[in-house]
Amino acid sequence: MKRGFLNSSKARSKMASVGSPAINPMAPAPEILKAAYGVVERPGVPEGYKTPTVKIKEGDPNIDPRTLPQEAYMFTSLPNIPLDEYDPDNWTSCLLQAATKAQIVGTPGFPCPLLHPPKPRYHIKPTPSKGSGAFSSCALKMGDLILSERALLIAPVHLFAEDGLPENFTDAQVQQALFAQAEAKLQVAYDRMLPENQKAYTALANSHLKDGSGPILGVMRTNGIDAAPLTRPGNPPMPYSATCKEISRLNHSCSPNTAAEFDMPSFAFRLFATRDIAAGEELTYPYTDTSAPAAVRQKILEPYGFRCTCRACLDPRLSDARRASIRRASPSPALMSMWAEEGLQSSPLYGQHAVTLMERYIGAGDLENAMVYARMCSKMKWFGREAEDWANPAKIKADPKWRKDVK
Numbered sequence: 430m431k432r433g434f435l436n437s438s439k440a441r442s443k444m445a446s447v448g449s450p451a452i453n454p455m456a457p458a459p460e461i462l463k464a465a466y467g468v469v470e471r472p473g474v475p476e477g478y479k480t481p482t483v484k485i486k487e488g489d490p491n492i493d494p495r496t497l498p499q500e501a502y503m504f505t506s507l508p509n510i511p512l513d514e515y516d517p518d519n520w521t522s523c524l525l526q527a528a529t530k531a532q533i534v535g536t537p538g539f540p541c542p543l544l545h546p547p548k549p550r551y552h553i554k555p556t557p558s559k560g561s562g563a564f565s566s567c568a569l570k571m572g573d574l575i576l577s578e579r580a581l582l583i584a585p586v587h588l589f590a591e592d593g594l595p596e597n598f599t600d601a602q603v604q605q606a607l608f609a610q611a612e613a614k615l616q617v618a619y620d621r622m623l624p625e626n627q628k629a630y631t632a633l634a635n636s637h638l639k640d641g642s643g644p645i646l647g648v649m650r651t652n653g654i655d656a657a658p659l660t661r662p663g664n665p666p667m668p669y670s671a672t673c674k675e676i677s678r679l680n681h682s683c684s685p686n687t688a689a690e691f692d693m694p695s696f697a698f699r700l701f702a703t704r705d706i707a708a709g710e711e712l713t714y715p716y717t718d719t720s721a722p723a724a725v726r727q728k729i730l731e732p733y734g735f736r737c738t739c740r741a742c743l744d745p746r747l748s749d750a751r752r753a754s755i756r757r758a759s760p761s762p763a764l765m766s767m768w769a770e771e772g773l774q775s776s777p778l779y780g781q782h783a784v785t786l787m788e789r790y791i792g793a794g795d796l797e798n799a800m801v802y803a804r805m806c807s808k809m810k811w812f813g814r815e816a817e818d819w820a821n822p823a824k825i826k827a828d829p830k831w832r833k834d835v836k
C-alpha cells in the first residue's frame with residue numbers, strides 16, 4: 430500500500446494521491462491526517478489560494494497519440510466517438526497520458542464490442558446498513574460473467590499538480606490545494622460526459638464529504654477501482670482509477686465472491702463470480718488486500734467510513750492465522766480447499782497455486798488430476814483471457830511438460 434502523499438517529505442511532490450478502493454486505498458481521512466501531522470486543519474481550499482486553471486489540452490481524436498510527448502496528459506473519450514453520440518456500450522471520459530492512449534488504441538481488436546451475459550444476472554437494491562448493494566438475480570457458477578461495463582471516468586490515481594504551491598503552506602494546506610487542483614482537472618473530464626453519465630456519476634456514494642475532496646474527487650476516491658492493465662511502469666508506477674456505474678455499487682467483503690478484470694480490447698471491466706453464488710446473495714468485491722491481517726484491513730478501510738463485519742473480521746484470530754499460513758504454504762489440493770474456505774479465490778496467489786498444481790500433474794502424466802486444475806484455471810477468467818481454454822485433454826498431452834517428471 431502506498432501512502433506516500435501523506436508522509437511529509439513527499440507531501441510537496443507534484444502529485445495528489447487520490448486513491449482507488451481495490452488497490453490504492455490512500456484516502457487521507459481526517460484521522461489519518463491527524464496521525465500524520467498531529468493537527469488537522471480546516472478542510473477546504475486554503476484561504477487566499479487561487480486554484481490554477483487546468484492547462485491540459487483536450488485530445489484531438491484525429492491526432493496519433495504516438496506523435497505526442499509520451500508523458501503529456503490529455504482529456505479524451507474512449508472508444509473515440511463524438512462526445513454527444515449515444516453508444517449502447519457507453520464510452521469513458523478519460524484523463525490519460527499520451528503513452529497510455531497509444532497503448533489502448535494500439536491493442537489488437539480495440540475497440541471490440543462488450544460481451545454481455547444472455548440476461549441480467551444482478552440487480553441493485555438498498556441494504557439495511559451499507560447503502561445500496563448488488564445482488565445476484567439467479568444462481569451463478571464460478572467463472573460466470575456477471576456484467577461487462579465501460580467506466581464513466583478513468584483518471585490517474587496520482588493526479589499531478591500544476592506549479593505554484595506557495596512555499597509557506599503547511600503540509601495539510603498543500604494537500605488541500607492539491608485536492609482543489611485535482612477537482613479542477615476532474616471537472617473537465619466530468620463536463621465531457623453525456624448528461625446521463627453525469628447523473629449516474631453524481632448518484633454514486635461519496636465517503637469523502639468532510640476531508641476537503643471536491644464532489645467529483647470524493648466520488649472517485651470512494652468508488653474508483655484499479656484499471657491494472659493501464660498502469661504505466663516506472664518508479665513509481667502510474668496507476669489509473671476507474672469509476673463505474675454498476676460495479677461501484679458492490680460493497681466490500683474480505684471474502685468476496687466476485688472479481689473484476691479490465692479487458693483492454695473492449696476497454697471494459699468484466700465482473701465474474703469467483704465461486705458458486707446462490708440466487709439473491711449479495712455480490713461483494715475486495716477494496717483492500719484480503720491477505721493482510723484484519724487489523725490492517727480495517728485501517729485501510731477507514732476512509733470509506735465503515736468497519737467491515739464480514740466473517741473473517743468478526744473472528745480474526747482464526748482467519749488471520751489461516752490467511753498467513755495460506756500465503757506461506759506450498760500448493761497442494763488441501764491448500765486449495767483452505768483458500769476456498771477462506772473465500773479468497775479472487776487472490777492472484779490462488780490462481781498461481783492452481784496453475785502450479787496443474788503443471789505438476791501434467792509433468793507427472795496424471796491426466797485426470799491435471800484436468801481437475803485445468804478446469805479450475807479455465808474458470809478463473811478474472812485473471813485474463815488466456816486461461817479460458819486450458820481444460821482440453823489434447824492440449825494437456827501436447828504440453829511440452831507432459832510426463833517430463835514421471836518418477
Ligand SMILES: C[S@@+](CC[C@H](N)C(=O)[O-])C[C@H]1O[C@@H](n2cnc3c(N)ncnc32)[C@H](O)[C@@H]1O
Nearest residue numbers: 559560561634636652677678679680681733735
Ligand atoms: C463503492 S461504494 C459501494 C456502494 C454503496 N453502498 C452505495 O450505496 O452506492 C462504497 C461505500 O459503500 C459502503 N460500504 C461498502 N462496503 C461496506 C461494508 N462491508 N459494510 C458497510 N458499508 C460498506 C461504505 O459507505 C463505502 O464508502
